[in-house]
Amino acid sequence: MNPVNQTIIDRYPTSLRMLHWVRAVLIAGLLLAGWHMTGLDDEVASKYELYYPWHKSFGVLAFLVVLVQIALRVKTARLPQPPETLARYERVSSRLAHRTLYALLLIVPLMGYSMSSTYTMSDGVFFFGVNLPELLGKNDDWFVVFQWLHKVLAYTLLGLILVHVAGALKHRFYDRDPRNDVLRRML
Numbered sequence: 001m002n003p004v005n006q007t008i009i010d011r012y013p014t015s016l017r018m019l020h021w022v023r024a025v026l027i028a029g030l031l032l033a034g035w036h037m038t039g040l041d042d043e044v045a046s047k048y049e050l051y052y053p054w055h056k057s058f059g060v061l062a063f064l065v066v067l068v069q070i071a072l073r074v075k076t077a078r079l080p081q082p083p084e085t086l087a088r089y090e091r092v093s094s095r096l097a098h099r100t101l102y103a104l105l106l107i108v109p110l111m112g113y114s115m116s117s118t119y120t121m122s123d124g125v126f127f128f129g130v131n132l133p134e135l136l137g138k139n140d141d142w143f144v145v146f147q148w149l150h151k152v153l154a155y156t157l158l159g160l161i162l163v164h165v166a167g168a169l170k171h172r173f174y175d176r177d178p179r180n181d182v183l184r185r186m187l
Contacts, residue, residue, distance in 0.1 A: 009080045011185050016076070019069045020186055026062040027105070030055060031158055038151075053126050056116060060127045063109040070102065085179045086171075094182075097164060104157040111153060115146035 012020070037051035073079065082091040116125045117136040120143070125132045136142070171180045 009078050012080060013072070013076060016069065016072055016079075017186050019065055019072070023062060023065045023069065023105070026058060026065065027157070027161070030058055030062060031154065033058075034154060056112070056125045057128045059109045059112050060125065060132070063106065066102065066105045080182075080185050083179050083182065085177045090167075094167070097160060097167075101157070101160055101164065104153055104160065108150060108153045108157055111146050111150035115143055115150050118146060119143040 011017070033051060033055050037047055037055060040047040040051070082094050086094070113125055113132075114136055116122045117134040118139045120138045120140050123131075124134050168183045168186075172183045175181070
């Protein structure tokens with residue numbers, strides 16, 4: 001076997017590491033803003049004049065970051081694999097968690113877009129001042145479905161993110177084998 005093929009990749013490329021942390025900040029902000037804005041009374045003007053438009057713009061931005069990240073992952077020939085020192089169930093659950101995270105990172109903003117697009121009282125989705133086309137017709141019955149999906153899947157995403165962070169911290173600070181420290185791959 002070629003020595004290059006035997007080389008263990010122990011860090012993600014700089015571009016993927018940067019996008020990971022940009023995405024993390026965006027998603028954390030979106031989850032906090034979404035939770036805060038939906039708790040505001042409808043009479044609070046900033047709810048619809050400030051929070052919703054910015055939430056939509058940053059939601060579209062997060063969606064685009066994820067698309068770029070996925071494209072880079074597909075283009076990158078070799079990425080770090082879960083350490084062989086991890087238990088098999090940890091490697092399997094890691095792969096499943098990452099695939100589910102990426103799916104939710106795409107589906108949650110699509111449900112938000114669909115919600116905004118179908119709501120009869122919505123002006124649509126603005127992306128930092130640019131009005132995006134509405135691909136779905138106005139229909140408040142569908143809006144309710146998309147609203148429920150957006151909310152439930154966003155909370156599911158939050159739960160999975162917490163598990164992801166807990167797992168990385170567990171491997172860094174609790175595991176006895178330093179080779180299990182997967183966090184260093186993203187730093």
